[in-house]
Amino acid sequence: MxxxxxxxxxxxxxxxxxxxxxxxSSGVAASVRGVSKRFKKSSVxxxxxxxxxxxxxxxLLGASGSGKTTILxxxxxxxxxxxxxxxxxxxxxxxxPARERGVGVIFQAYALFPRMTVEKNIAYGLKIRHSPWxxxxxxxxxxxxxxxxxxxxxxxxxxxxxGQQQRVAIARTxxxxxxxxxxxxxxxxxxxQTRVHLRREIRSLLKQVKVPAIFITHxxxxxxxxxxxxxxxxxxxxEQIGTPxxxxxxxxxxxxxxxxxxxxxxxxxxxxxxVEIGTAKLxxxxxxxxxxxxxxxxxxxxxxxxxxxxxxxxxxGCRRLTNGVIQEVxxxxxxxxxxxxxxxxxxxxxxxxxxxxTINTPERMTGVPIMVTRPKPEATAMKxxxxxxxxxxxxxFSVLPNYTLARQR
Amino acid sequence: xARIRHVRGFDxxxxxxxxxxxxxxxxLILLPLLSIFVYGTGKGLGxxxxxxxxxxxVFALKLSIATSFWxxxxxxxxxxxxxxxxxRYDFWGRNAVIVTISLPTAIPTAVAGxxxxxxxxRYGMIGQFLTEDQQIMFTPYAIIxxxxxxxxxxxxxxxKPVFDTMSRSMEEASATIxxxxxxxxxHVTLPSLRGAIVSGALLTFARAIGEFxxxxxxxxxxxxxxxxxxxxxxxxxxxxxxxxxxxxAIVLALLSFVIFSVLxxxxxxxxxxxxxx
Numbered sequence: 147m148x149x150x151x152x153x154x155x156x157x158x159x160x161x162x163x164x165x166x167x168x169x170x171s172s173g174v175a176a177s178v179r180g181v182s183k184r185f186k187k188s189s190v191x192x193x194x195x196x197x198x199x200x201x202x203x204x205x206l207l208g209a210s211g212s213g214k215t216t217i218l219x220x221x222x223x224x225x226x227x228x229x230x231x232x233x234x235x236x237x238x239x240x241x242x243p244a245r246e247r248g249v250g251v252i253f254q255a256y257a258l259f260p261r262m263t264v265e266k267n268i269a270y271g272l273k274i275r276h277s278p279w280x281x282x283x284x285x286x287x288x289x290x291x292x293x294x295x296x297x298x299x300x301x302x303x304x305x306x307x308x309g310q311q312q313r314v315a316i317a318r319t320x321x322x323x324x325x326x327x328x329x330x331x332x333x334x335x336x337x338x339q340t341r342v343h344l345r346r347e348i349r350s351l352l353k354q355v356k357v358p359a360i361f362i363t364h365x366x367x368x369x370x371x372x373x374x375x376x377x378x379x380x381x382x383x384x385e386q387i388g389t390p391x392x393x394x395x396x397x398x399x400x401x402x403x404x405x406x407x408x409x410x411x412x413x414x415x416x417x418x419x420x421v422e423i424g425t426a427k428l429x430x431x432x433x434x435x436x437x438x439x440x441x442x443x444x445x446x447x448x449x450x451x452x453x454x455x456x457x458x459x460x461x462x463g464c465r466r467l468t469n470g471v472i473q474e475v476x477x478x479x480x481x482x483x484x485x486x487x488x489x490x491x492x493x494x495x496x497x498x499x500x501x502x503x504t505i506n507t508p509e510r511m512t513g514v515p516i517m518v519t520r521p522k523p524e525a526t527a528m529k530x531x532x533x534x535x536x537x538x539x540x541x542x543f544s545v546l547p548n549y550t551l552a553r554q555r
Numbered sequence: 556x557a558r559i560r561h562v563r564g565f566d567x568x569x570x571x572x573x574x575x576x577x578x579x580x581x582x583l584i585l586l587p588l589l590s591i592f593v594y595g596t597g598k599g600l601g602x603x604x605x606x607x608x609x610x611x612x613v614f615a616l617k618l619s620i621a622t623s624f625w626x627x628x629x630x631x632x633x634x635x636x637x638x639x640x641x642x643r644y645d646f647w648g649r650n651a652v653i654v655t656i657s658l659p660t661a662i663p664t665a666v667a668g669x670x671x672x673x674x675x676x677r678y679g680m681i682g683q684f685l686t687e688d689q690q691i692m693f694t695p696y697a698i699i700x701x702x703x704x705x706x707x708x709x710x711x712x713x714x715k716p717v718f719d720t721m722s723r724s725m726e727e728a729s730a731t732i733x734x735x736x737x738x739x740x741x742h743v744t745l746p747s748l749r750g751a752i753v754s755g756a757l758l759t760f761a762r763a764i765g766e767f768x769x770x771x772x773x774x775x776x777x778x779x780x781x782x783x784x785x786x787x788x789x790x791x792x793x794x795x796x797x798x799x800x801x802x803x804a805i806v807l808a809l810l811s812f813v814i815f816s817v818l819x820x821x822x823x824x825x826x827x828x829x830x831x832x
Contacts, residue, residue: 254724255724274734322733
């Protein structure tokens, strides 16, 4: 309620919920259970399951070809799964055609009806349901007010901006109180600035109407901002599902770590509460608990989680990894990006000496490169130049099992 | 060598090339058209008018318009249906069907008329089984059949590309909103085809109303019964009644002119609300 008052002060009279009317719900609005789908020879979805809670917004994040669009179409009833179920508010709708599901789809290019005005587009769902004219008019008025298109109600879609068209598309689905809203790459057709603006707008709109939503996107920033939870899809299977904090800070797989933002990756072994990378030992009591002694692991950490210092004193909360040499310093607007080569020497018996840092001239450079970013204040307070030797620590990282074969997962 | 060049920002090539363009068009298209108006009204508007309201002339015009109208109605409906099927479903032999629909454009109209005679004529493949009062050939129905044949692909040819390029997501949106297929077709698909339907209909009508080759074979060219306007022009010309032929020629020419003007602007009128932003 606070969000509503704060974000849309002029819609104070709008105390109508656009969520479907139903009895005390179990909390799960939509459920996808074990859905698989093949197109000709290729498997597009492999046993995908997830739930969307009442009022929640879930983002399906994945690269193109990850199957995210197919899931959306299966939920909407525009595509049939080969196996598995789609359950909306406790009802199995797998075999229902799209028109009987009561799902709202906001298509990528909005798919507004070009021969209808804004009003008529919004009224369409009620018109084909033969709802009384008066009721229809009232609902349209409320929706137009909700999406703030009062002065555009008589316009045709082509006379509207992308953002306005999108709002019409949303209002058009809200008119029939959809069980769930599905957004197909909602900001794909817009420029970067409008995109950020509209994201916030939609977020606040969804908070007002309290309809559960599923977004699909390939944009990680969009996913982090829009989703109450994020489901990361890769090649037709679900890699991880969790809150933005979860998937970003505790990625379950290497794919999630690298797809959501930048990540550094080092191979090591879990031993005695540490991750041993060559001769370096990183204390990680908690993180290595689930691994057996001597198990091969991957150390994954984000560029912003690296702390560097020219003396041996790293800030508290920062676990020391090893030393390194600054190779490159780039200033990229809001932050500074450094390439640092780590002193990582192989243990005795391992002959490959490639990881040993020698001299910092480009010709004879060795050592494992990692990417580090620092915020502007820190970068100005402590300047580095290529060739500086530094101590390297990590504030946060993940330890993942290192399977040599994908099927060992 | 005379060199054409810009003289103080004045492009000499421009008026010269426009003049050349008109010079070529003049004897080939403009003068012939002009001459029917010059000769047709040469003996005064009274003669023109009395030629025009001669019973056979009026009948010929009415028959042409009626037969063209029904051929147009059929071909637009068929074109819509065929476009829908061929752009929505993929099946074995789909391309063969598309080629077959387009075939009548390539067939000489006399051949078209002749083939209809062979099928429907008294001794034709189907015609032989019809009784005397069921015979179609040499009736207005034969003219409609011939018109349908020669204009078969025109409406389809205009409607199909629009169907193909129409985004599926609009129909899918309608379905997810809760519309049945019929509702979707009526409220969403059909309105988007408005321009194409009007263009297709006008194109078909314009082509049908001037049809000669096939009509003369299947109609029997009976004045006052199966004589269409083009046949009337031909018959009167053969009889040496130039004014009678000319009056109808003017009407047909004006009609085509009107149809093509509408055709030219139809897209703008009907598709104005689908312009890209």
